[in-house]
Amino acid sequence: MLPMRVRVRYTKGDTVRFLSHLDIARNLRMALAGAKWPVAMTQGYSPKMKVSFYAPLPVGTAGDEEYMDVVLDTKGIADFIRAKAQGALSGGNAGRHVRLAHVLTPLAQALSAALPKGIALKGLYIVPDSKSSFESQIRASLYRVETEEVTAEALSSAMAEFLAQAQVLSELRRPGQTKTVDLRKFVESIDVVPNSCPATFFMKIRHENGRTVRPQWVIDSLARFGMDVDTAEVIVDRIKLYLE
Amino acid sequence: MPGRRQDAITWNQLRRHLGKVEKPARYTGGEINAVHKDPQSVDVLFALAFPDVYEVGMSHLGSQILYSVLNSRPDVSCERVYAPWRDMESLLREKGWPLFSIENRLPLSSFDIVGFSLQYELTYTNALMMLDLGGIPLRSKHRGPEDPLIIAGGPCAMAAEPMADFIDAFALGDGEELALDIVDTYKAWKGTGKSRLDLLVMLALVESVYVPSLYDVEYRADGTVGKVSPVPVKLDEGSYESIKAQIEDPDIRRSCFPEDMPGYFVPPARVRRRVIRSLEAAPFIHEPLIPLMEPIHDRVMVEIFRGCTQGCRFCQAGTIYRPVRERTPETISKYAKELLESSGYDEVSLVSLSSADYSHIETLLARLMADCPGSKVSLPSLRVDSFSVELAKMLGASWTGLTLAPEAGSQRMRNIINKKVTEEEIFDAVRHAFGSGFAHIKLYFMIGLPGETDEDVEAIADLARRIRQTGRDMGVRPTIVVSVSGFVPKPNTPFQWEPCIQREELRRRQRLLGDGLRGPGLSYKYHDVEHTWLEAVLARGDRRLSEALELAFRRGARFDAWSNHLDIDIWEQVFQDTGLDPAFYAHRERGKEEILPWDHLDSGISKEFLLRERERAEKGYTTDDCRSGVCVGCGVCPKLRVEMSLK
Missing domain, CATH: 3.30.70 (Alpha-Beta Plaits)
Known part of the structure; x- marks a missing residue:
């Protein structure tokens, strides 16, 4: 299966404007972990989440339209949905036909809840997993x-x-x-x-x-x-x- | 709420100027699990003040515990304040803004209680800076009814006489229950219209609260303490009766309200340290503060036990946190799992003074690894033995390297300080480490210890070289970092009577050691001599030093604990100008009969025990850890009516 790349649109709000880009990235990674997103990890001695950030903002500047890409581990997605959808989907149909909304909605809910005040989730989009940089x-x-x-x-x-x-x-x-x-x-x-x-x-x-x-x-x-x-x-x- | 209300600094004011300071996120808060209460909705506004920068304060577990305990009370709001860095201090002064709390940006002076955590003597000038910037008179005697009550706790409180003129009341010992007792006392006083002196008297009646202004210190001609006497306080009739009526313990009633002195309150002659009986039953922080800006220790923490009875004779933590009280592996594992899941962290640190001593450490680690798969566990403060290395290996920490603290290079010296590790055990440990894939070993030592000779100093270099050679013989290319600090005699330890060695001599020993540590695979780090010296002056000081502290602060001393920020010229000049002799405090051997400035503060450790330990040190005898079941007679359990609690 192809890895799934999710583009997260968020805001760096007024109250967190003084955080550095590194701190913003750190908080987002921790929120992804706290939200139990099935993030794909890099190989190697100390595996890191496969996430990328674009057009970083300096300390002092807030941003209404910020983006982060997260590569999800396809196998993990099924588990994530199953865990989140328990009760939400009726037992018989669970896992057979999963619509996009069934994936993105629980991801969004979990991430929103895990983000600190000041960093707000504005949207999730599935984007092609291509190497061509969003930055460009x-x-x-x-x-x-x-x-x-x-x-x-x-x-x-x-x-x-x-x-x-x-x-x-x-x-x-x-x-x-x-x-x-x-x-x-x-x-x-x-x-x-x-x-x-x-x-x-x-x-x-x-x-x-x-x-x-x-x-x-x-x-x-x-x-x-x-x-x-x-x-x-x-x-x-x-x-x-x-x-x- | 104290009368001198100033408005909170608004966010709009702040954000227009924070761009001028380094790391502005130090001042903007917003942490996950931070508690924001409406100041008007509570009875007591408490400012938890940490006299160092934000990143350091946020990594301090004790402050997190108190924040959580205080905020769990609906009638209390606890906010935090940290020492502003120099640039922020300048900004505040330039704008005429007071030092403000993180949560609601309230001026420090608008709190009911400001509680400092005194972890280290070299943060004292920061505490003064915070009071001053907060618009609070520095000295207790200059504070009026509209000023907050200034209290202080932490390890330094057990011997904080140099701060005695600045702090209204010290809280001695474990803070979980004590902080609430203080809040309750404040609440009972607040709104009664009674005087500030009444409040101090009420606080002096709380077990483990030391109100320094109620004690008079007399000095002998030779400068030593002659007598510390409680000062009887004349109370007005109403206060006398109402305060006395609150006291249930008949002994305290008799001694503090003597019949032959009607109308007078007499403070207790000695103030005893507070201990919580059980750590298992102690409050646990389920919602720890998680900073948005990277703190020094970026992980969740679970305390596995409090206290340590290894009995290292230089170690203050090894005496003033006795006895040992453990949590069960089940509880620790449950808490760790909960914190890891709720926080998004992938690392938990098991906090204690000597992790490998925990009774069920292997069971605990196995359990944690099963309960929290994929998470890292870190074990600070390991012992120097192969068991500890095995634990580090279990945790898969080999890539991070291993830190061991033999503390001294020769067996003779290790016996003197009661660091009960033999040469054989050290080499077992390092062989095990190299065999397990550790190639980087960091070794901690002290120099300037009592009875130390040049051979003992050279033995450190010799040990490091032989450890490296051991690695090479095993086919490893090890790097050995030797980190050396200067020994500072601390109150409440068997070495509290010892002189700290002179700065020149310490430098000479540093050089001596450096000569032996040249060569590939070895590196040598050492602490600044001036820091050691100033710490030695302040650690065992009396209250006359408050003059020096205030003057040093007025002349710009800040962040003395930070390398490159200690301006030793200020201090040298201050000691000259105040006529206080630093050598009297740092380099003088105290007589056995001498009254020490902290003798009226009772840590529970008996002086006889400390003296006995000092004699054993001179003879090179070691003393066992009472965990083994044999009581060493330190006095803590019977005196504080507690017991060691192993799980």
Whole structure:
């Protein structure tokens, strides 16, 4: 039998925004274990769950549309359903004709119950178990950004200047090296909500071959257009992913 | 609720600034099984305060137990607070925000009771920082009716005189029942309109509660303690009668309310440690807190027994948690299974002071492996013998390596410290380990022990080299890590009278040992000498040290226990400025007749026993473990009216 790959859509909510991606992944793995999902394991000395995560969020950023893929052990699924369906399905029919809903509903219920507050299950989809990465299908992210430090008006003019540039180069300091990246190239659109208070804007940022930039970097670069905002005081939420 | 109410910090305020600090999830809570009660709906608001960072505090089983026990009461809400890291402290000060609890983000000053867990002397300055950041006066005598009651428990409470001026009441011993007694006493006082002194008197009448301000300490010209005397307290008539009427025990009534001193309360001369009779019957945490951020120990914990009677003469835990009280294998296995299933963890740690000593350890492990298939079991604190290695092998832990603690390199020295393991047993153990596929062995030792010579220090290196050679002879390419700490004499141990060796001498012995540990397959780790020194100063200090603690805190001492965070210059200067001689505390041998600053706190261990053990140490005699059935006369069982409870 083919392994079954389930795509889990979840939110990284406001209250868990300060968790690192590693901690989010750890919590999801623990919830899968707690929910008794029949997750396929890697071979080897210390087997690990076959799960993958996409477009990780940094500490401080919340996300409305996050994804994790889980490979299920096909043999385990039958046991899982049997255990969960006891009583729900009438005795005679159990195990003969199992509809998709009979698989996904108990999986969803069990996972929902095991997730900590702040991480919420939004959907489950069965996807082809292919090696082609979901990451490469992510075309852009839409962020909502809030700042109390400047007015929407000041924000609008700085953003307009930013968008008027052909390129906005920024130096990214990484351990051991400094890279120069053109932020402008990644920013597809910026919409400031007129008269919003705190000043709010939406920013659509491209992903190219799995590479993207953070809204905080764009905000940092606005200093050269006369807008000085401490990125540590900005509230950033990723509200949507655009898929191919 | 104390009058000085401040509003909770709102989430919106917090989230706009947490981006500036390292690991902000330390301050945001949201743990699975965290308890959020409406502060208005309870009678007593209790803040469980852990004077170290979140990840460390979340791995502390004792705090989890108290959190669960206190929150099981509908009239109590227990919230948690941890030491904010330096960057968070700066943020709080910059914003003018008080230190707040994790659950409801309430300022520390708005709690009724703040209870610190004092696990280690080098966290004392953090406790002061937390009080200060929480808007609570540091010293008990400066607190008013609107301030919370500040209590402290944990192993340090048994000898926490350096903290005596900052803590209103210490809770000595097992906390499960004691914490509730304190809450009940507080509740009985709250709302009566009686004074804070009345509350302290009521607490002093609770078994195992030590109220330091009710004791006066006199010092001799040579600086040693001359006398610790209970201070009679004049109560107003109403209080006197009502408090006295609550006392059922006629002996306590007679001694604390003497007839020749009408209107006066006299605190008990000695305060005795509390012990729970049975661990089997003790409350168990069915819903442990599971942090969203990775803690130091990322697994569920089940305590298999409390107390240890191996009798290692340097070990404080080996005296102040006596007697041994075990849980049954059935109960342990049931709890482990329940926790593993509900938590999503795949590892359970069986907690005790010496796991291999558990009466039915093999039965237990077999049972756990049958009941919890696919889960890992970890056994900390193994003995150095082949039986322990066999247990580690059973658990299939070979890839993680093996940790053994011979504590000393020579047989002579091991006899002195009563670490009852022979050279033969050590080599049996390591041969067994290498034969079972363990290639990485970590060995713990101490240097600076009483009576130690250079030969004893060199014997550590020699032992490590021979262990490595044993592995090589068996065709293994072993790596041996030798981890060495400096010995600190601790209160309530047979070595409590011993001097701690000087820093220079400790450094010399460290180098001496390092010279012998060069070469492939050997690595050498050692603790910072300054940490050992400061711990030695504080561990056996008296209450005069509170001046030094406060000044060190005011000058920026924080996280003294953390490597690279101890600023020893602050401390050196503080001791100079306060005129307190650190050598008096760290490097002085105490006389046998000397009144020690913790003598009025009764751990149950008799001083005669400790002295006898010290003499036996000098002669190189070992003393048996009373688990074998032979009582060694430590005094705990008759004095505390408990019994060893093996299952």
